Amino acid sequence: MRRHHQMQACQLARRAAILSALILILTVGSVVGYGQLRIDPSLRWQTIETPHFRITYQQGMGGPAQEIASQVEGFYRTLKKEFGQAPQKTEIVLVDPLDLSNGSTNPLSGEIMIFAYQGRLSDNFNVRLASWWKMVTFHEYVHAVDLSQVRGVNKALRRLLGTIVLPEIHKPITFIEGLAVYETYKHLGQSRLNGARTEMLLRQMVLDNALPPYDQTTSYYGRARWPTSGLLVYNYGSWLDRYIEERYGQDKLAQIDQINAGKPLNLLAPLSGYGADFDQVLQKALGVSRSKLYQDFKQWLRARFTKQIRAITAKGLTPALRVSSLGFISNQPAWSPEAVQSGSASAQGWIAYHHSDASGRDDIRLITPQGDRDHELVNGFVNLPAWSPDGKKLVYAKLDFDGPYALLSDLYLYDLQTKKERRLTWGARAYYAQFAPDGRSLYLAQTVSHDGSTALARLDLASGQISIIKRFPDDNGIIQSLAVSPDGKTLALALWKRGGYQDIYLLPAAGGNLTPVTQDKAQDADPVWSRDGKFVLFSSDHDRVYNIYAYRVKDKAFFRVTNMLSGAFHPSISPDGQWLAFTGYSSVGYNIYKMPYDPKTWRPVQLPMKKIPIWSGYPQSKYPVKPYDPTLSLAPKFWLPLPLPGGAGVLIQGQDATVQQAYTALLGYDFQQARPIYNLTYINLQLFPELTVSLTGDRHGNSQSLRASFPLSLHLDGSQTLTIGYRRSQRISQVQTGSASLLSLLGQADSAMAPLALPETRHTFTASWSLKRLTQHDLYANAFSVLLDGKLETVAGSGVWHRSLVLDWRESWRLPLLSSQHLSLKFVGAWSDVSDVKREGFHIGGPYGRFALRGFKADVLSGKLALVAGLQYDFPLMDIERGISRYSLFLSGLHGRLFVDAGLAGERLSLKQVKIGFGTELLLNVTLGYFNSISLGLGVAQGLGQPAPVFYLALGAPF
Numbered sequence: 001m002r003r004h005h006q007m008q009a010c011q012l013a014r015r016a017a018i019l020s021a022l023i024l025i026l027t028v029g030s031v032v033g034y035g036q037l038r039i040d041p042s043l044r045w046q047t048i049e050t051p052h053f054r055i056t057y058q059q060g061m062g063g064p065a066q067e068i069a070s071q072v073e074g075f076y077r078t079l080k081k082e083f084g085q086a087p088q089k090t091e092i093v094l095v096d097p098l099d100l101s102n103g104s105t106n107p108l109s110g111e112i113m114i115f116a117y118q119g120r121l122s123d124n125f126n127v128r129l130a131s132w133w134k135m136v137t138f139h140e141y142v143h144a145v146d147l148s149q150v151r152g153v154n155k156a157l158r159r160l161l162g163t164i165v166l167p168e169i170h171k172p173i174t175f176i177e178g179l180a181v182y183e184t185y186k187h188l189g190q191s192r193l194n195g196a197r198t199e200m201l202l203r204q205m206v207l208d209n210a211l212p213p214y215d216q217t218t219s220y221y222g223r224a225r226w227p228t229s230g231l232l233v234y235n236y237g238s239w240l241d242r243y244i245e246e247r248y249g250q251d252k253l254a255q256i257d258q259i260n261a262g263k264p265l266n267l268l269a270p271l272s273g274y275g276a277d278f279d280q281v282l283q284k285a286l287g288v289s290r291s292k293l294y295q296d297f298k299q300w301l302r303a304r305f306t307k308q309i310r311a312i313t314a315k316g317l318t319p320a321l322r323v324s325s326l327g328f329i330s331n332q333p334a335w336s337p338e339a340v341q342s343g344s345a346s347a348q349g350w351i352a353y354h355h356s357d358a359s360g361r362d363d364i365r366l367i368t369p370q371g372d373r374d375h376e377l378v379n380g381f382v383n384l385p386a387w388s389p390d391g392k393k394l395v396y397a398k399l400d401f402d403g404p405y406a407l408l409s410d411l412y413l414y415d416l417q418t419k420k421e422r423r424l425t426w427g428a429r430a431y432y433a434q435f436a437p438d439g440r441s442l443y444l445a446q447t448v449s450h451d452g453s454t455a456l457a458r459l460d461l462a463s464g465q466i467s468i469i470k471r472f473p474d475d476n477g478i479i480q481s482l483a484v485s486p487d488g489k490t491l492a493l494a495l496w497k498r499g500g501y502q503d504i505y506l507l508p509a510a511g512g513n514l515t516p517v518t519q520d521k522a523q524d525a526d527p528v529w530s531r532d533g534k535f536v537l538f539s540s541d542h543d544r545v546y547n548i549y550a551y552r553v554k555d556k557a558f559f560r561v562t563n564m565l566s567g568a569f570h571p572s573i574s575p576d577g578q579w580l581a582f583t584g585y586s587s588v589g590y591n592i593y594k595m596p597y598d599p600k601t602w603r604p605v606q607l608p609m610k611k612i613p614i615w616s617g618y619p620q621s622k623y624p625v626k627p628y629d630p631t632l633s634l635a636p637k638f639w640l641p642l643p644l645p646g647g648a649g650v651l652i653q654g655q656d657a658t659v660q661q662a663y664t665a666l667l668g669y670d671f672q673q674a675r676p677i678y679n680l681t682y683i684n685l686q687l688f689p690e691l692t693v694s695l696t697g698d699r700h701g702n703s704q705s706l707r708a709s710f711p712l713s714l715h716l717d718g719s720q721t722l723t724i725g726y727r728r729s730q731r732i733s734q735v736q737t738g739s740a741s742l743l744s745l746l747g748q749a750d751s752a753m754a755p756l757a758l759p760e761t762r763h764t765f766t767a768s769w770s771l772k773r774l775t776q777h778d779l780y781a782n783a784f785s786v787l788l789d790g791k792l793e794t795v796a797g798s799g800v801w802h803r804s805l806v807l808d809w810r811e812s813w814r815l816p817l818l819s820s821q822h823l824s825l826k827f828v829g830a831w832s833d834v835s836d837v838k839r840e841g842f843h844i845g846g847p848y849g850r851f852a853l854r855g856f857k858a859d860v861l862s863g864k865l866a867l868v869a870g871l872q873y874d875f876p877l878m879d880i881e882r883g884i885s886r887y888s889l890f891l892s893g894l895h896g897r898l899f900v901d902a903g904l905a906g907e908r909l910s911l912k913q914v915k916i917g918f919g920t921e922l923l924l925n926v927t928l929g930y931f932n933s934i935s936l937g938l939g940v941a942q943g944l945g946q947p948a949p950v951f952y953l954a955l956g957a958p959f
Contacts, residue, residue, distance in 0.1 A: 037097060039659055040405035041686040045628035048621060052076045052086070056628050056657050057094035060450030061116065063474060063618035064133045065094055070621040075138055078187055079145040083254045086145045091633055091657045092137065096450040098407035099399060099429055101125070103136045105143035108163050109637055111657055112140040118452040118478045119409070119431040119445065121496065122523045126195035128500040129188055131475070132452065138188060142180040151262030162638030167266035168257060169929065170275035170888050172218035178237025179253060185238070186245075190500065193242060196523065196541035198235040199308070200567045200585055201227060205236075206305040207565065208587045212236070214294045218883045219890030221927040224358045224820065226328050226589035243297045248286050256285045269888045273928060279885045309565065312545065318562040320584060320593040323371045327588030328357035331570055332384055335369075337391040338575035348574050351581055352377070352385040352394055353592050359820060360781055364396055364414075369579065369594060376778045378414050378421055381716055384432055384481075389439040392416055395424070397431045401714040411444065411459070424459065428466060432481055433459070436509075437488040443469075443509070445479035454479045456493070456507070469511045476615050483527045483536070484509070492517070492527035492536045498615035504538050504551065517551050519609045524549075526570045531577040535599070537561065539569045539582075542607065548582055550602055559602035562595070573597055630656035636665075646672035646699065660686045673699040701759070703729035718773040727764040761796040781814035802840070804832035808850060822874045830866040837907075842866035844903045844915075847939060847952040853903040855917025855943030855950055863906035872899035880924075890927040895935070897921040897954075917943040921954040 043058045048069045055072070057065040072092070080086035087110055096116040101124070103114045118132050129135045147168045150158045158165040184191035192198050205211050216229070217237050223229040227236075244252050260266065263276035279290040286293060324330045336349035348369045356362040363379035381399035388395070394414045402408045409431040411424040429447040436443060442459040448471065455471045456479060472478070472495070480494035480502060491509055496502040504517040504524045517536065518524050527538040536551045546567035550559040562568045566585035573580055577597060584593040636652040649668020655661065661684055668677040680695040689708040696703045707725035714720075767790045775782040787808040794801045812824040828850055834840040844851040844866055846858035851868050853860065880891045898920050904913040919941030927933050939954035 037401070037407055038404050038685055038690075039095060039097060041660060041688075043095075043658075045658060047626050047628045048623050049626065050621070050623050052088065053090050053092055054632065054657070055092045055094070058096065058450060061094045061096065062625070064116070064451050066621050067131065067133050067618050068092060068094070068137050069623050070619045071134060072137065072141070075141050079142065079183075082251075083145050083149060083257060085149055087148050090141065090144050093657050095658075096452075097405060099409040099431060099447065100407070101132070101136075103140045105140045105147070107144065107147040107166055107169070108653075109633075109655060110144065110148075110163060111633070112137070112144060113659075114140065116450055116452040117447060118475075118496075119447060119454065120480055121478070122480060122502055122525055124192075124197075126190050126192055127496055127502050127523060128190040128521050130499055133475075134188065135184065135191070139180045139184050139191075142183045143176065146176065146179055146257060149257045149261035151258055153264050154262060154267065157267065161640065162636070164270075164638035164640050165267060166270065167261050167263055167275075170263075170266040170269035171260055171278050171281075172883065173220050173233040174217045174237030174240060175253075175256065175278075177220070177233045178217075178239075178241050181234050181238035182241035182245075182253075185242070191238070192235050193238040194544075195235075196544045196546050196567065198238075199305075199544055200546065201231060201235055202239065202301060203305045203308055204566050204585060204587055206302050207309055210587060211298045211301060213881075214290065215883045215890075216881050219892075219927050221881075221890050221892045222358070222925070222933055223881075223892070224879070226587070228358070239301065240294075240297055243300055244286065244293070247296070247300070252285055256281060259285055270929075273888045274886060275888060277885045312563065312565050315563050317565055318568075318595060320562075320564075320582075320595040322584070322586075322591055322593050323351060323369060323581065324353065324355075324367055324374060324592040325371065326355055326357065326374070327586070327591055328355070329590050330355045330592055331583040331590045333570055333572045333581040333583060333592045334385045334387055334394075335572045335574050335579075335581055336387050337389055348576065348579065349391065351572070351592060352387065354383045354385065359779055359818075360776065360814065361779065363776075363778070364394065367592070369574065369581070377416075378412075379776045379778075382412075386434050388435050389437055395433050395435065395442060397433070400716050402427050404711045404714050407716075411442070424461070424464070425466070430457075430459075432479065434482055434484050436484060437486065443482055443484055443491060445482060449473070451475045452478065456482065456491070456511075469509075470507065474615075474617055481526045483529050485529050486531065486533040492529065492538075494525045494527055494538065497612055499613055501610075501612050504536065506536075516609070517556075518607055519612060520607065521610070522607075528571050528573065530597075531573055531575070537571040537573070537580075539571065541567075548580070549605070549607075550599070558605050558607045559599070560605045561602050568593075628658070630658070630661060633657040634661065634663075642666070642668070644668045644670070644677055646670040647677060649677055660684070670699050675699060701729065701731035703727055717775070718771070720772075721768075721770045723766075723768040723770075725766045725768075727766070728761065729764070730759055730761045732759060762793060763796065764791060764793040766791050779814070779816040779818070783812045783814075785810050800835075802832065802834045804830070804834070806830045806850075819876050821876070824870075824872050824874070826868075826870045828866070828868045832864050834864060837862050837864060842905055844868055844905045847941065847950070848955070851903065851905075852901065853915055853917055853943075854899065854901050854919055854939065854952075855941035855946060856915055857950075860915060861903070861905040861913065863909075865907070865909050866903070866905035867909060868901070868903035870899060870901045872897055877922075888929050891924055892927055892933075893925045895923055895925060897923060897939075899941075901941075915943060915945075917941045917946075919949070923954055 045056055045058055048055045048065055050069055050073055053072045055065050055069050076086055091111040093113045098115060099117045101117050101121055105112050114136050121127050149168050154165055154167050181192050185193040217232045220233055221229050241253055260281045266275040269275035282290045330353060332354040334352045350366045351369055352364060352366055355365050362381055363376045364382050364385045365374060365376050367374040382396050385394045385396045396412055397409050398412045399409050408427055408429050410428055411430045411433050413422045413424055430444045433442045433444040440461055444457050444459055445454055446457055448455040453473050453475050456469045458467050458469055476498045478496040483492045489509055491507045493505045493507055495505050502523045503519050504527050505514040507514055522540050522542040524538050524540045527536050529536055538549055539546050540549050546569055547564055548561040548568045548571050550561050569583040571580060571582050579594050580597040581592060581594045583590050633656045634654050636654040640651040642649050642651055647668050647670040649666055651666050653664045663682045666679040670677050678697045682693045684691045689710045692707040694705045705727035710722040712720040712722055769788045772785045789806040791804045792801060807829045809827045812822050815821045830842045841862050841864055843859040843862045845853045845856045845860035847854045874895055874897050877894045877896050879893045883890045900918040902914055902916045906913055921937060921939035923935040923937035925935050937954045939952050940949050942949040
């Protein structure tokens with residue numbers, strides 16, 4: 001039957017696709033989560049090749065490329081000496097498509113990708129290092145070295161099979177991401193490990209007696225409470241790695257790697273999730289059990305940070321009142337001017353602030369200084385609100401796609417009276433803004449070149465024109481934030497300079513020379529002027545604890561405003577000058593706090609003024625620059641033997657360094673049929689539209705297809721895509737014959753009713769249109785998608801064309817409750833004019849697929865027409881947050897599902913045909929490898945009129 005043959009033919013493509021998807025699980029590092037973003041095909045690329053690296057970079061990034069080229073061979077020697085092995089050649093790609101600071105490592109392809117954006121680095125990183133490029137390159141190269149380790153039989157298999165042999169993938173993420181953070185600290189002296197925010201996180205944990213169980217530090221999972229799993233595996237985990245080497249020896253992390261890299265069982269982990277017991281690896285390397293190791297580590301942390309807590313407390317803690325209560329990330333307070341009229345909150349106005357949390361909220365909110373009437377204004381990837389002088393508008397930065405090749409930050413204006421949002425800039429890469437006192441213009445910070453360099457500019461609100469005030473070229477001057485003096489004559493800047501110095505400067509509003517206010521290795525941030533213009537307040541981690549400091553302009557005196565046990569950030573002053581709002585920290589995360597603004601209570605301090613070394617520009621390496629050659633990186637890095645129906649084959653995969661071309665090839669031989677098996681897929685993103693070419697062949701025939709994808713629109717809250725395709729397939733059809741004359745004509749022996757194999761060639765044209773939208777308001781969210789699939793098909797020589805059309809509509813609502821609860825709806829309608837319904841029609845039933853009808857067997861109804869609908873409710877039951885040592889999986893939680901399905905199919909549709917099923921599912925939320933989440937469990941469904949319920953394996957997302 002043709003349908004059976006189609007299913008058989010799809011098995012090769014499905015197997016190759018599944019294996020390719022598993023490969024994505026192995027991509028490690030701070031992988032950017034915006035999968036629809038593409039690298040601009042018009043970019044021009046060049047390459048610098050060193051003995052062990054190829055550094056490929058887009059135009060405008062030659063300086064950073066030269067800097068990295070002058071450093072990486074030193075990184076290679078350092079890490080090879082420590083770990084014993086290092087890749088013979090590593091690809092490093094420098095690209096600037098998005099306004100996020102990021103990097104990623106793919107151990108399969110041996111490629112590191114680094115993004116250029118550096119605005120507000122100190123929010124997440126320790127910026128005391130000489131440059132972003134040095135910090136991120138070393139961090140990602142630790143991944144490349146760590147994950148490439150092989151020993152024993154695994155080493156022999158690596159030589160034979162290539163990079164698919166990755167035993168080091170099977171270990172807790174703490175020993176992947178935490179290791180990279182620790183190694184950066186160990187060899188470069190600075191990293192997130194010894195950053196003030198990490199020490200604040202640990203200090204609070206010790207204070208609350210809330211050090212997490214070991215299992216919660218082992219996986220990058222969707223954690224619903226603070227701190228996030230990212231903070232646990234990166235920041236907290238790096239301290240566990242530090243403790244191991246300080247307690248057991250400087251070679252112990254390398255020894256752990258070497259033992260784990262020699263475990264043959266770890267080769268099964270990428271495909272089965274099963275590998276060696278990492279607890280036993282720790283026992284062998286350290287001589288203690290994992291439980292004893294972790295218990296001792298927590299005692300060590302308690303002793304270390306209890307001492308810190310006592311020292312801070314002894315100086316007298318600053319009392320403060322908490323204003324907000326949402327926690328997680330509630331920061332960046334901006335106190336409204338005195339003239340604000342929005343809802344007449346109080347004489348003290350409103351406080352605008354940014355909030356994001358595990359529910360998916362990311363918004364700018366308003367709250368009264370008394371902590372009342374907390375509500376959302378706007379949402380999206382928004383932050384850093386600032387008020388207009390009349391208190392009627394807020395300006396803020398928002399991240400969104402600027403076409404398919406850029407994800408950029410721009411400025412938006414929200415009018416509190418009309419409740420409307422207006423976009424101010426397009427592609428300006430503006431990430432911070434403050435109003436001028438007259439309200440007619442904005443001062444802003446923007447990224448102005450592909451090496452991450454920034455500029456200070458002014459935006460005229462009437463004309464929309466942006467004028468540069470001062471540039472900071474060659475990555476030597478990254479604006480973190482700015483503030484405008486009350487008289488509009490002077491700007492205060494937090495500015496990072498080469499060598500790891502982020503300080504406060506004063507600058508005439510019209511431009512000119514910078515006057516340093518601070519000049520040392522402390523991370524100074526977010527200056528704000530007092531209402532009378534006498535002081536500049538800012539946050540600083542002078543003693544590795546963030547607090548608010550003040551600078552008196554007239555005599556250049558410094559004062560310490562707060563002494564917080566955790567930290568204080570983002571100062572903002574009330575319109576009457578009586579209160580100071582700031583971001584504080586506790587066990588639930590960041591919140592907005594307030595305290596009296598009283599300069600008489602501030603403690604005078606002396607801050608050192610160090611001479612910042614003059615930076616002479618990007619170093620020039622000794623290696624030549626050549627045009628980029630994609631063939632050097634396109635070669636496959638591995639081959640994987642696979643059993644195939646009737647034979648065997650191998651899977652290979654490759655992509656070029658700039659991710660413009662990629663291919664997967666499954667090549668084999670069918671020994672039973674004595675014919676080759678192949679499944680080849682090639683993707684080219686250099687053209688518009690994006691093209692995919694596929695060729696398949698097996699015992700049932702062959703096919704050739706071409707698909708073109710057109711991204712019609714792209715935003716963080718939605719997208720629209722059109723895809724068209726053509727497929728030619730040739731299959732062997734079994735035909736029953738009883739005609740001697742027919743057999744004679746075909747040269748066959750006479751045999752009544754003998755099966756005859758006839759080739760059948762089909763031509764299929766397809767078109768698909770998809771629309772996705774996400775609407776959010778506070779805790780409520782609505783995810784909507786619609787997919788329209790059309791097909792036109794004919795058998796060669798028949799002269800008959802068959803058509804089909806499928807509409808797939810799905811919606812999911814996150815209910816406005818604190819716990820994550822979802823109500824989901826689907827509707828699928830299908831029409832066709834096929835002649836053979838059994839082979840080519842629509843089949844509904846079973847628990848899986850587009851036409852699922854739970855409670856009934858598969859193919860319970862068939863026809864040219866089909867309708868299926870479903871409603872389900874998902875709700876959390878319990879958090880588990882446990883890892884299993886031998887498996888590369890993490891059980892994060894358990895949730896339940898209630899559902900009802902309905903469907904009908906036939907030549908004609910009648911309500912009398914409707915089948916209805918209902919039931920429940922119990923699902924485990926599981927994380928595989930590196931942040932790859934699925935849900936699986938058991939389901940039971942009862943179809944109305946059916947004699948017994950149906951039990952089945954329940955899978956994943958709604959429907």
